[in-house]
Amino acid sequence: MQATTKDLRLRAGELIAATERGEKVIITFRGKPRAMLTALEAPTARRAERNPAFGLWADASHATSLSVDEEVRVLRTPRSFG
Incomplete structure (x- = not known):
């Protein structure tokens, strides 16, 4: 197959x-x-290699029944220091 530099x-x-x-x-x-x-x-x-971060919380003892959207919403709530 041939292609130009523009291609x-x-x-x-x-x-x-x-x-x-x-x-x-x-x-x-x-x-x-x-x-x-x-x-x-x-x-x-x-392609066969697996990303080590994939399934990071799969064996977590704190597994919750929250959906991904709910979990992100909880993580993004502002903290109060006082």
């Missing part, structure tokens, strides 16, 4: 998606090939 600027997401499908994208500037865009060798390994 790279305007459609970067589509070009990256093409590399994830296994395509190699040749970037041209003024009609001449200047660069090649390829996928990393193991993109699936990064």
Whole structure:
């Protein structure tokens, strides 16, 4: 697949998606090939990693029955110091 530098600027997401499908994208500037865009060798390994903050309160002893909106509202209430 070939793309111009303008395509790279305007459609970067589509070009990256093409590399994830296994395509190699040749970037041209003024009609001449200047660069090649390829996928990393193991993109699936990064997806398998789990964010350590995910489920942070899953085993909390203070688990409440509040919804997420209610929990955020409680956290945002002003404190009184006095």
